[in-house]
Structures are given as structure tokens and as C-alpha cells.
Amino acid sequence: MTAAGTYLARSIGLLILPAFIVAYFAIIPSAPAQQQPGLEVIAEYNGTVAAAREAEVAPRLEGLLSKIDFSAGQLVKQGDLLFEFAPKYNELKLALAQATLKQAEAELQLAEVKLKNKQTLRARNVTSEMEFLESQAQRDIAAAKVEEARANVGLAEEDLKNTKLYAPISGIISRPLIKEGAYITNEVRDQSLATIAQLDPINVIGQPPVDKYFQHAEKLTSIEQAAERREFGLILPTGDKYPLKGHLIGGAYEFNPATQTTEVIVEFPNPDYLLRPGLNVTLQSSIREN
Numbered sequence: 001m002t003a004a005g006t007y008l009a010r011s012i013g014l015l016i017l018p019a020f021i022v023a024y025f026a027i028i029p030s031a032p033a034q035q036q037p038g039l040e041v042i043a044e045y046n047g048t049v050a051a052a053r054e055a056e057v058a059p060r061l062e063g064l065l066s067k068i069d070f071s072a073g074q075l076v077k078q079g080d081l082l083f084e085f086a087p088k089y090n091e092l093k094l095a096l097a098q099a100t101l102k103q104a105e106a107e108l109q110l111a112e113v114k115l116k117n118k119q120t121l122r123a124r125n126v127t128s129e130m131e132f133l134e135s136q137a138q139r140d141i142a143a144a145k146v147e148e149a150r151a152n153v154g155l156a157e158e159d160l161k162n163t164k165l166y167a168p169i170s171g172i173i174s175r176p177l178i179k180e181g182a183y184i185t186n187e188v189r190d191q192s193l194a195t196i197a198q199l200d201p202i203n204v205i206g207q208p209p210v211d212k213y214f215q216h217a218e219k220l221t222s223i224e225q226a227a228e229r230r231e232f233g234l235i236l237p238t239g240d241k242y243p244l245k246g247h248l249i250g251g252a253y254e255f256n257p258a259t260q261t262t263e264v265i266v267e268f269p270n271p272d273y274l275l276r277p278g279l280n281v282t283l284q285s286s287i288r289e290n
Contacts, residue, residue, distance in 0.1 A: 047206040047234070047283035049275045051197035052267065055169045057082055058192055059184045060162040063089065072175035075273075076167045076196060083176075083193055085163040085184070094156035101149035108142040115139045171198040172273070197277060202270040204234065204246065206283040207261040232266045234275075235282035242281075244269045 059065075063085040070082055118135040121127040167173070174195045178184075234242035245268075252263035266283060268275065275281075 043208065043285045044235075044282055045206055045208050045285075047204045047266075047281050049277055049279040049281060050203045050205050051171075051199060051277045052201050052203050053169055053171070053198040055167075055171075055196045055198075056192040057165055057168070057194045057196065058190065059083075059085075059165070061085070061090075061159055061184075062186050063163065063184055065178060065180055065182050065184060068176050068180055070173055070176070070194075072173070074173055075171070076173050077170045078167055080167045081164060082167055082173070083165040085165075087160060087163045090156065090160040090163055094153070094160050097149070097153040097156040101146070101153050104142070104145040104149040108139070108146050111135070111139040111142040165193070167196060169196055169198055171196045199273050199276070200270040201267045202275050202277075203249070204232075204266045204268060204275075204281060204283055206264040206266060206285075207259070208264060210255055210260040210262075231286045232268075233284040233286070234268065235284060237280060242268070242275070 065083060066086045067084040068082070069084065070076060070080070076082070115135045115138075118127055118132045122129070122132045174197075176194050177191070178193050230248055232246040232248065234246070236242055246266040248264065249267045250265040255262050264283070264285075
């Protein structure tokens with residue numbers, strides 16, 4: 001095989017997962033970078049800060065939005081109250097379901113009394129087998145109505161709970177996308193009322209270019225193995241170094257055909273919320289010395 005063919009075969013081999021995802025972390029830098037004891041800085045490339053998690057808050061029922069309990073950019077915790085819908089309709093719906101349940105339970109009690117009476121009469125041969133079976137069927141129908149009524153009570157209770165919407169995750173919340181006093185119809189229930197972004201920890205998506213990827217690639221068998229061998233730092237747009245270190249959590253399996261870059265996802269602690277989604281930074285990759 002020619003030298004070019006050998007190079008091509010090796011290159012194709014590098015594209016097989018999971019080695020592809022982790023291999024580009026062992027690339028030679030274009031310029032020397034500051035080293036730390038036990039670490040060798042091997043690459044710097046562009047990165048963009050992205051939220052680690054995002055969650056949308058959406059209405060779960062039709063109703064009048066009566067109160068918004070947060071302001072734009074507020075830090076909210078999971079379980080914090082965010083939106084309140086007027087509960088009167090759902091309170092009445094629950095009361096009606098509870099009354100229907102009581103009626104069904106009374107009818108079941110009456111049916112059981114009648115069945116017991118038919119059993120006694122049947123034992124004395126005073127009533128027919130057909131009459132006894134009819135009473136038994138009526139008791140079963142009454143019991144089924146009780147179960148249906150209980151289910152309706154449960155649904156009504158759930159609807160009443162849904163008149164209050166709570167934060168599904170902790171993070172920074174967007175501005176409300178609806179105003180107090182708006183009426184949510186079934187047709188627009190799929191619209192978002194607000195978005196929450198988790199910023200601690202936070203992700204940085206790096207874009208290693210193809211030329212550096214093929215300069216020198218160390219084959220590793222898993223993301224976990226790569227994470228043990230790698231350490232990541234950040235250089236902010238001001239030129240300052242971000243004081244906390246990140247660790248590898250994932251990466252892409254392909255190159256972008258337009259930019260000829262791939263992706264690496266690194267998670268960083270962000271306790272002061274200094275890093276915000278959309279911020280362009282420089283991601284610095286280091287390898288631990290043996």
C-alpha cells in the first residue's frame with residue numbers, strides 16, 4: 001500500500017466512535033501556551049458558552065392568567081411558584097366531581113343492600129335466580145360508577161393543581177412571554193410562557209478544526225477515559241483566564257462540511273454566573289503527563 005493509502009486508512013479509522021469523539025483532544029498547539037505542573041497544553045480553539053439545561057414553562061390548561069410571580073432575569077429554584085391562573089372554575093369543577101362521587105357511593109350502598117336482600121330471599125326460594133342475578137349486575141354497575149366518579153375527582157384535583165405553575169429546574173428565567181390578564185385557550189396551550197436556563201454548571205462548546213485534528217490524534221476508547229486524561233481551561237474575551245477548570249462530557253461524531261470543524265462539549269462550574277450563553281471564549285485543552 002502506498003504512503004497516501006496508508007494515511008487514508010488510518011484517517012478513516014479515526015472516524016469510528018468513540019475514538020473520533022475523544023481523539024481531537026490530543027492535538028499539537030500552533031503556538032506554545034503556559035504550562036502547569038503535570039499538564040501539557042496541547043491545543044487552543046474557539047468555543048461558545050451554552051446553557052447546560054433549558055426548560056420551558058408552558059400552560060397545562062385553559063384559563064385566565066391572574067398573576068406572574070417573578071421578574072425577567074431572576075434566579076429561580078426548582079419548585080418556585082411562577083404563574084397563577086384564576087382557580088374559580090376548577091374549584092367548582094372539583095366540587096361537582098366530589099358531589100357526583102358521593103351520589104355514586106350512595107347508589108352503590110343501596111345496590112349492595114338490595115343484593116343482600118335478594119341473597120336472603122334466594123336462599124329461602126322466595127325469589128328467582130334471574131332476580132338475584134339482576135341485583136348482582138346492578139351492584140356491579142353502581143361499583144363501576146363509583147370508580148368513574150373517583151377518577152373524575154382525581155382529574156379535577158389535578159386541573160386545580162395546574163392553575164399554579166412551578167419552576168421545573170433551577171436557573172435564570174427569561175422575561176414572561178405573556179401578560180397578566182391574558183386568557184389561555186386550548187388552541188395556544190402549547191406556547192411557552194417563559195424559559196429557564198441552568199447556568200451552574202454551564203457548558204462550553206468548542207470547535208476544533210480539521211487540520212489540528214489530523215496533526216496528532218491519540219486513540220482513546222471512551223469519553224470517560226478522555227476525561228481522565230484531559231483538563232480544560234477558558235480564556236475570556238478580555239484575555240483573562242477563567243479561574244475554574246472544566247471536564248469533558250461529550251462531543252460530535254462528525255465534521256461540519258461547511259466549516260470543517262467538529263465539536264467538543266466541556267462542563268465548567270459557574271457559581272457566580274459570570275459565564276452566560278452566547279459568550280465567545282477560547283477553550284484550552286491540556287493532557288496529563290504520565
